[in-house]
Amino acid sequence: xxxxxxxxxxxxxxxxxxxATVVIAASPVAAxxxxxxxxxxxxxxxPLSFEVNGEKRDLTLDSRTxxxxxxxxxxxxxxxxxxxxxxxxxxxxxxxxxVRINSCxxxxxxxxGDRITTIEGLGTxxxxxxxxxxxxxxxxxxxxxxxxxxxxxxxAVLDEIGRGVPSYVAADLTERPRMTDIEMRERMxxxxxxCGAYSNIAEAMAQVAGERA
Amino acid sequence: xRAFTYERADSARDAAARAASTPGAKFIAGGTNLLDLxxxxxxxxxxxxxxxxxxFDRIExxxxxxxxxxxLVRNTDLAADxxxxxxxxxxxxxxxxxxxxxxxxxATTAGNLLQRTRCPYFYDTNQPCNKRKPGSGCAAxxxxxxxxxxxxxxxxxxxxxxxxxxxxxxxxDATVETVNAAGQARAIPIADFHRLPGDTPHIETxxxxxxxxxxxxxxxxxxxxxxxxxxxxxxxxxxxxxxxAAVIHKDGxxxxxxxxxxxxxxxxxxxxxxxxxxxxxxxxRLLAGARPTHDNAFKVPLAERxxxxxxxxxxxx
Numbered sequence: 001x002x003x004x005x006x007x008x009x010x011x012x013x014x015x016x017x018x019x020a021t022v023v024i025a026a027s028p029v030a031a032x033x034x035x036x037x038x039x040x041x042x043x044x045x046x047p048l049s050f051e052v053n054g055e056k057r058d059l060t061l062d063s064r065t066x067x068x069x070x071x072x073x074x075x076x077x078x079x080x081x082x083x084x085x086x087x088x089x090x091x092x093x094x095x096x097x098x099v100r101i102n103s104c105x106x107x108x109x110x111x112x113g114d115r116i117t118t119i120e121g122l123g124t125x126x127x128x129x130x131x132x133x134x135x136x137x138x139x140x141x142x143x144x145x146x147x148x149x150x151x152x153x154x155x156a157v158l159d160e161i162g163r164g165v166p167s168y169v170a171a172d173l174t175e176r177p178r179m180t181d182i183e184m185r186e187r188m189x190x191x192x193x194x195c196g197a198y199s200n201i202a203e204a205m206a207q208v209a210g211e212r213a
Numbered sequence: 214x215r216a217f218t219y220e221r222a223d224s225a226r227d228a229a230a231r232a233a234s235t236p237g238a239k240f241i242a243g244g245t246n247l248l249d250l251x252x253x254x255x256x257x258x259x260x261x262x263x264x265x266x267x268x269f270d271r272i273e274x275x276x277x278x279x280x281x282x283x284x285l286v287r288n289t290d291l292a293a294d295x296x297x298x299x300x301x302x303x304x305x306x307x308x309x310x311x312x313x314x315x316x317x318x319x320a321t322t323a324g325n326l327l328q329r330t331r332c333p334y335f336y337d338t339n340q341p342c343n344k345r346k347p348g349s350g351c352a353a354x355x356x357x358x359x360x361x362x363x364x365x366x367x368x369x370x371x372x373x374x375x376x377x378x379x380x381x382x383x384x385x386d387a388t389v390e391t392v393n394a395a396g397q398a399r400a401i402p403i404a405d406f407h408r409l410p411g412d413t414p415h416i417e418t419x420x421x422x423x424x425x426x427x428x429x430x431x432x433x434x435x436x437x438x439x440x441x442x443x444x445x446x447x448x449x450x451x452x453x454x455x456x457x458a459a460v461i462h463k464d465g466x467x468x469x470x471x472x473x474x475x476x477x478x479x480x481x482x483x484x485x486x487x488x489x490x491x492x493x494x495x496x497x498r499l500l501a502g503a504r505p506t507h508d509n510a511f512k513v514p515l516a517e518r519x520x521x522x523x524x525x526x527x528x529x530x
Contacts, residue, residue, distance in 0.1 A: 063219040168309040173298040189449035190313020
């Protein structure tokens with residue numbers, strides 16, 4: 001066990017306690033970082049219930065489980081993607097009570113009673129959401145990994161503009177924002193696409209915004 | 214991520230009492246910075262107190278014509294409030310300059326004030342950092358310091374405070390309101406809320422252990438034109454190299470605070486008397502005593518030029 005990589009030892013120590021704790025205490029890396037002693041047992045899992053894509057779901061989860069991991073690993077809704085897991089890429093974007101957030105930077109247990117919408121809840125292969133159809137029509141992706149997050153974010157952006165939420169590119173803060181290219185690009189900056197499909201994503205969004213207006 | 218126990222708080226006073234009496238306890242609100250740091254084991258709380266159910270989510274008028282912003286008002290909602298957009302535009306613009314839409318929807322007023330530095334050596338647990346591990350040294354001094362502080366730094370730490378919102382609050386003379394474990398309230402002027410690093414860079418604010426932020430109060434509107442000019446490496450969703458929060462009146466007088474240059478929002482009231490003389494005169498006083506590194510010496514002239522750009526906009530508006 002002493003040959004295992006440092007991270008693996010830490011995780012086993014956390015779950016196993018007992019002898020694993022001795023290994024960690026003897027590890028020069030762990031000692032150098034002066035970490036707190038490990039708990040013998042992990043805290044009891046926490047029950048919670050929330051609504052996902054219109055369906056009530058009950059789970060009992062380790063307190064550390066992010067909303068993203070609850071969706072992917074426990075509810076097997078793998079449409080929502082894990083990119084950076086640190087809120088930098090936007091691949092994990094979902095809607096909570098209609099508002100877009102990074103599901104990787106929030107704990108599942110903080111969402112008791114919330115209403116969560118993932119890409120699976122926006123549309124299905126037979127009944128695409130208008131934003132999904134527009135992404136297909138305008139080639140708003142290449143590898144597709146960031147796409148569920150891009151689409152959830154894009155749907156929320158049009159809603160935010162519609163509700164009059166201002167952005168950094170507003171010339172006059174007190175005026176209602178409009179569905180312009182520069183407004184949509186600024187508001188989509190939290191969704192990174194390494195294939196560089198940005199201009200096609202902007203066209204897809206403009207089409208849906210135009211249909212609405 | 215280290216294991217932790219979790220509870221939902223019932224009241225601010227109970228939350229403060231629990232935080233003060235539980236070893237390794239921390240409040241969690243938006244969680245956007247705390248969870249990032251917990252995943253990296255830079256933050257290792259043993260107990261989390263979820264304060265999201267406590268209210269403190271409203272923006273209300275105060276008796277003297279100002280605004281009281283609840284600690285849990287989300288950054289998006291604060292930036293979108295029409296009273297803030299009309300009377301405190303510098304705050305709205307600073308909020309909108311920060312983070313991404315997703316993060317602003319979750320991040321709170323109090324959490325924004327309490328976010329930790331993005332110094333790369335604070336984030337790299339293989340490096341010494343006096344902020345992360347007091348007494349271990351500062352790898353940023355002599356290291357890659359392009360993003361880091363040019364003024365108010367010490368031999369222990371050259372980190373910057375990353376918030377845009379706090380820079381605007383400094384220009385607006387905001388007050389941070391708190392309650393402690395005994396239920397006593399106090400008001401901390403924003404100028405005294407964040408600390409310079411000195412030889413204790415791990416102590417970042419004036420808060421006592423367990424002390425809970427209930428809100429932020431803005432004095433009555435001061436008029437003028439409001440600006441938040443943020444210079445960064447990409448057009449959106451990046452931390453400031455330098456930012457300028459300014460309120461400028463028709464006669465050329467006003468207020469200026471800088472972001473991206475120090476361990477706290479940087480404002481020198483005495484420098485503002487030079488505003489009618491122009492950006493160079495203000496900048497010389499505001500950044501007098503600056504000690505930039507080789508990598509970040511550009512920030513001193515950049516701050517002056519960003520201020521000059523803002524002052525030109527005010528003159529031609």
